Amino acid sequence: MTHPIIAVFPPAITRLLPELERRLQAQGESREERLQSWSQEPLAAGGKRIRPLLLLTSFAASHPPGTEPDWNLALDAAVALELVHTASLVHDDIMDRANERRGRPSTYAAHGQYAALLVGDYLFTQAFALAATLPKEAMEVTADACRRLCEGQLRERRVQETGSTARTDYVAVIRDKTAVLLHAACAIGAIMAAATPATVERLSGYGTAIGHAFQVLDDVLDVSGDPQWTGKPAGTDYVAGTHSSPYLHFMEQGHTLPAQRDVADFPKIREQLFASGAVAASQMEASTYTQDALMRVDALAPSEAAAALAALAELLMERAQ
């Protein structure tokens, strides 16, 4: 069965997915057999390919009506961005010492730190080799996204170390970690279609907005979602001491959280988060980002692709209702 998120995208775009997968696997090829095998593993691990789909949909939404889009170069751009995403995940797993990724052993767990470093580097290199064939602006957006990924990673670490409860830190971490590649996907899609600066700005802003909404809703689901449904244990942010959206709203109302976090206390904290309206405030926060995304898409010329972008934003909000 097609995933509801994939089902939102127009068939003209989802039918490109097999070709995208083929090109991705080709980018994992190497003269060194072991490197090829290690690199192709994370590329074959699947995922919904949201970033490539967003890039291709933004490309279609920005394309002048009445002309047949040239998907070939747009597909290369989508592959380059997905390579950046995959490389960043491989390096993330080293930093987080994560053993699992998309339900499989991470490269770090399966082959060790040495291999994971190499694979990440290799995929980044492949991404930029491909991006070098794209228009200069698309290359610049890709490079800027990588810069911000690094900055975001370091900022997140600083926030964790200092226990910062500043909302500006929370927003900046999301902007540079979760939202940055969605922003880049939409911007590159528009650039590849030679869209006007206003359209590029609208679409890149759309990507940023849904990235923020997605992360805030993820924070809400960490409090309210059922582990069986979300596939993640509840209260992980609480136990890890992460000041995610509901906890920030809770503290902004003058409430305090215990210094020592025990998973056994989570049901009581969860009740307080609901009773104080902190969870509802987080839902409103995500809604506000989604409203921003919808306003940007509504300003585009009507098309099946633009409608798909609006439907995606609305569908993401449904997750936490």
Add this chain to the structure above:
Amino acid sequence: MGQVRAILWQHLHRVHPEAPPCPATDPNDLLEAADLAAALPSDENAQRQLGAEYARLWARTFKTLVRHLRGRPDQTLRVITSDVLPYLRNDRLAARADRAEHGWRLVIDPGLPLAYVAGITTGILEATGARATATVDGQELHVVVRLMPRERIVAWVRAAAQLRLPLLVTSFLAAAVGLAVAHADISVWQITAVLLGTLAAQSAANASHDLRRRPDPHPFHAQQLGRPWLWFQATGSYGLAGLCLSYLAARHPIAIVFAVVGVAISASYAAARDRGLGPVVAGITHGPLIVWGAAAAVGSSALLATPGPAMLLAVPTGATAAALVLLDDLSDRPLDEAAGRRTLVVRLAPDRSIRLFQTTLLTGWVGLAVWVAIAGGPLWLLATTALLALTVGAIVGRHADDPGRLSAARLLLFSTYALSATTLILSLA
């Protein structure tokens, strides 16, 4: 004069490009309310239209919630005053809704033109299918809501469910099935004591449950009756149930066993529901407990000595009652989820909840069919029950996220229960 979220200004600029651009880029940033007020159009009608248009944008991001607020103007207003306006103004006390004659009185924090807030309020109410007017009166809004016919039916069904009328009727019918087992040997007084006692026990259990439940601070939660009334209902109903039990137990002491089990189940219902066991408890109560209890209370213990028929007799009412609870929970899923209540439906993914509902419903009908095949009974009633059950299953399968259609399914399922009980009674007669 307070603050506002930047999204309102961004929306203003989108609708009226001639208005000054929003000074913030992040839509959740906070700005001075007075600055936005100065940027808004000066005409009150334009302010109302702008507010209503913003409400439509808001509603696109809360589609499921908006669907579940259909026919619930009280709760919609509480969402507006407890969640929407406080968030937009970054002030928990930004708005308050009080009941007033012919509507509601909304006390609004100063800072934004009231016509604009009135537009947001009526816009959200209209997104839920109501027709609303909001008149500015000083620093207050007087809101009058008129429900459309479809929403009115939804509201009636919900009100009946809130007063637990279906539960009272289903208990009554289950007890009647139990009495039918011993139809020839019992007096009118015994029949009255069993039926009245069951009704009173169910009413007492409902009131005790509501009394024990902590008031839910979340506005998505349905309002409940006042505590004095609940105390009166609980004590009065337990008293009446006790009187009926005394009369029945004097002749058949086994009735006490069923009464004790019933009280224990009632006491543990809230905890069981929070663990996702609400439908199981409803099934046990309306199946074995009431059906066997009613039969035993009038001396038909012979039924309990033959496990096969006894079990079979409890399946149709028990499974259909469990399906009724599942359907209620399906209808309330987003609201329960938002309020942090972890019913079985909240715990399961939506498609699994639907399959569970349909399986439970099918179990009830198959139980009834097997009973009719063994004990005889009106086939036309069995066929009608099948038709109703199929319709309910199809509605829930296709429209589980549409509370309006689920209300229709509730009515049909209730009829399915009543027909199943009638079929059993006629087969025993």
